Amino acid sequence: MxxxxxxxxxxxxxxxxxxxxxxxxxxxxxxxxxxxxxxAQGSLIVSGEGRIVGSTLIGQNFDDPKYLWGRLSATSPVYNASSSSGSNLGPSNSALTDNVKARVAALKAVDPNNTALIPVDLVTASGSGLDPHISLAAAYYQLARVARVRGLSEEAVKNIITQHTDGRFLGVIGEPVVNVLGVNLTLDGYRS
Amino acid sequence: MNFNNCIQTGIFLLVLLLLVKPLGIYMGRIYEGKPSGLNVWFSSIEKMIYRLCGVKTEQGMSWKEYALAMMIFNLLGIVVLYVIQRFQASLLLNPMAMPAVAPDLAFNTAVSFVTNTNWQSYGGESTLSYLTQMLGLTVQNFVSAATGMAILVVVIRGFVQRQMATIGNFWVDLVRTTLYILLPLSLVLAIVLVAQGVPQTFDSSVKATLAQATKDSTGKLVTEQVIALGPVASQIAIKQLGTNGGGYFNANSAHPYENPTPLTNFLEMLAILLIPAALCYTFGYMVRDRRQGWAILAAMLLIFIPCLLVSVSIEQKGNPLLNRLGVQQSFSELQPGGNMEGKEARLGIVNSSIWSVATTAASNGSVNAMHDSFMPLGGLMAMWLMQLGEVIFGGVGCGLYGMLAFIIVAVFIAGLMIGRTPEYLGKKIEAFEMKMASLVALIPHMFILIPTALALMLPVGKAAIANPGPHGFSEILYAFSSAANNNGSAFAGVSTNTLFYNIALGLAMFFSRFWLAIPMLAIAGSLSHKKIVPASQGTLPTHTPLFVVFLAIVVLVVGALTFFPALALGPIVEHLMLTSSS
CATH class of the missing domain: 1.20.5 (Single alpha-helices involved in coiled-coils or other helix-helix interfaces)
Structure with missing residues (x-):
């Protein structure tokens, strides 16, 4: 058998x-x-000189006040696109609250006069460590700072943010988000 | 539950239910060999496979022959997958020069993918070559799913056939499932995924120049980002459809390359439950009483929907510890709010919660958010749905045959209550069926609780824990709940790539897959021998709301009573600590 x-x-x-x-x-x-x-090749962004400057789907780290900041990343080094990972910190772990406190302090340090509550996605780590997006609330929270540091009008920065906003699918599925790298490349005057 | 959460949950459930009937009928026709498009167009390929294999399609197998064929095929799969991993360094398609996988990890991974678990002690993009992902993992994603569905079809035949000694041919069931159900669905889904941004290439990783340089942990300047690519879409499609769940990347479907847009998320989430839900209809179709299929689906939804609602509302509430830190966690038109640790912005709260409940109800195990960072009760829902035995949808095929074991238990208990010989679909349920069904219901419990206790007593077991306090206990309990139910998701902070866990989890996966499959085949063989008793006034109807509720209660009581003490030590106490400290 x-x-x-x-x-x-x-x-x-x-x-x-x-x-x-x-x-x-x-x-x-x-x-x-x-x-x-x-x-199929990874939605890569190629500069005028043919240099790869990133992917529309893969986030990069920003902590200069002239840029829009993205999600926290738990990979090592941050936004490591060949070793994705979340923080896996449990909700009661004090390391999680420490990370949030440090991030709140960093955001306040570059924008001391902003008294608004900070949107939660701006102070928490994403699941992949590569999240290319933040919520609209997180982008608007930083709008005045970016405009001030760059000497641009808030209107101009807002237009750039809107240009890089993806809405919900068919208006209902998913959450509206802003592509952080897209906004920052445009702010830097990048042309494809 | 705000309006956004309600509408997205509602649309998901509606689309799922609309697809149950057409796919259910299609699968039923394929298994009965009725002409249905694909099996006409590709019949020459199917026949050629049988000819090369030396299989005579009309030749049925006894349940023991069927079990033997299934075991040989699966053991062969474990050996081949182990060998591919051990030798990947010297094989083709290894552009990133990945070294051989360590023996214990290769064993764990081989068992994991052959048993349709897809527990991953490794990070895909940093461990495996393209060849291993394709020729090793993708193949097992298909055939492990097909194995589960083949066994289900045999159990269905057991109810349908009268006084027959054979229960079908394993090779025919295996080939038909792969060729006519899994391959075409995967092909379509893979193409849609690529169109949305999931990579599919054999080129190696690319280097991108960062817009702003950053520093690594040693303070060294980092100016480049190495972006891992590969033949991703083809694997993601089948890992969702076949309730496999093993991601191409470490972060699984949270990774923007596995799940780039709300549309891909919707389709991947749908793919988790699509076949398990439709198989309920196939069951009704094949036993010639469609009400029976709807009744099973209703019992599943009766447990699934409340768990879903709890998870969404708990996660939407957010983490009370963050409220004092100047953080905005409430929902608005501009942000999803809630507990966003471990979740992706484009998916937000509702889509992460639906996924977590769907992937653990079905034994899929892919994740689009990190379950370790869910609120205690959100994580509890995921863990508990696995502990119920993966019968609320469950894995493709194995979920429904597990549910049929619970139905046997339920009609037996009902029979005792009303003083009648228990029967289901005209087949008498006797001592042998009850013994086998009890094995199916109880074996996973053994492989969860005993190894969890053992791991907590051993230093090597405790070393894996990442989070302090009760959450650390939850991580270990979750790991064995996942392995012993062939789910594959994890509280992923836990470091299980050690000799102890690779072996312990590997054995839990192996025994609870095949020690359940073989008793189910035995039930099929035994039922197949029996006559069909015509329904009389004393027959317990099994399509009524009363029976649906009764079945759900039996599943809940068995699962809840066994695991309540363990859950009380983990997520429940953590929840109480969190709410009292705020």
Missing amino acids: LLAQLRPAIVSFILLTVLTGVLYPLAVTGIAQSVFHKQ
Whole structure:
């Protein structure tokens, strides 16, 4: 009985491996590369000189007051796109509250006159450590600071933020977000 | 529950329920061999596979032969996957020059993917070559799912057939599931995912120049970001559809490359529950009484929806410890608010909570937010849904056959209460079926509680804990709840890439997968032999709301009573500490 099942086991394993482990990924790659080449390559942002300056889907770290800041990142070093990770700090862990306190202090230090409550996504670490987005509230919280440091009008900064805002899918699914790297590259006068 | 949370939850459930019937009928027709498009167009490929394998499709197997074929195929899978990992350094498609995977980790990973668990003690992008991900993991994502569905179909046949000694052919069930159900759905989903931004390439990682240089922990200047890529989309599609859950990247579907937009999140979340929910309809279709399928689905939803509502509202409330720190946690049109630690901005609270409940109700185990950082009761919902035995949707195939074991227990208890011989769908439930069903209901409990106790007594066990206090206990309890129910999600702060955990979790995954599958095949064999007793006035109807509620209560009582003491020491006490300290 055992030997009778050995041949089908080995042969079906090989055939299903070819089908699902070779042909299927190759078929997806073929279609992806020809129809959605940019996305299939990681939605990379390439500068005028042909240098890769990031990906629209992968966040970068910003702590200069002239930039919009993103989520905290628990990877090492921060925003390490070859080793994604969350903080995995439990809600009752004092390390979590310490991180939040430090972040609140850092945000206050560069914008001492801002007395508004700080949106929670700006003081917490994302799940991936690579979150490219923040909420609209988190972007507006920093708007006046960025405008002041750069000597721009708040109106101009707000326009840039709006330009890099993604709404909900069909107006209902997901949450509206601002792409941090997109805003900062535009602020720096980057042209693709 | 604000309006935003209600509407997004509602749309998700509605779309899921709309797809149950068409996919349920399609799968039923495939398993019954009725012409349904794909199995006509690709029948020559199917026949060629059988010819090369030397399989005679009309030849049925006894349940023991079926179990043997299933075990040989799966053991072969473990060996091959182990070997690929050990030799990946010298094989093709390794552009990042990943070294061989350590023996204990390779064992754990091989068992994990063959048992449809996809527990990951490693970080994908920093451990595995493209070849290992494709030829090793993607293949097992398909065939482990197909194995679960094949066993379910056999159990269904057990109820349908009269006085038959054979229960079908494993190779036929395996090939049909892969070829006509899993492959086409994955292909479509993978293409949509790429269109939305999930990478699919064989190029190696790229280096990007950072807009603002940063410093690493040693104070060294970092000016570049190395962005890991790969054939991601093809693996993500099947890991969601086949209730596998093993991510391409360490952060799983929280990673913007695995789950870039609200649309991909919606589809991936739908894919978690799609096949398990539709299989309920397939069940009703194949037993020629569709009400029975709806009844099972209703019992599942009766437990699923309350857990979902609790999780969303708890996470939306946020962390009371942050309220004093000048942080805004309330929902507004401009921000989701709530407990955002470990969650992604584009997904917010509601989509992270729905996912956490869906992925643990079904034994998928992929995550789009870090469960370790959920509020105590949010994490409790996830943990408890696994501990119920992965029968609320559960894994593809294995969730429903687990639920059928609970139905056997339920009709037995009901039979005792009304003094009738218990029967289900005209088949008498006797001592043998009850023994096997009890094994299925109780074995996972053993593999959760005993290893958890053991780990907490050993220094190597406690060394894995990341968070202090009761939360640390929850991490260990969660790990074994996940492994022993073939879920694969984690309170991921826990460091389980050690000899002790790789072996302990590996054994828990192995035994609770096959020690459940084989008794279910035995039940199928036994039922298949029996006559069908015509329904009489004394027959307990199993499609009524009364039975639905009764079934849900049986599942809850078994799960709740076993785990309440353990849960009280972990998430419940942590919740009380948090609320009293604020």
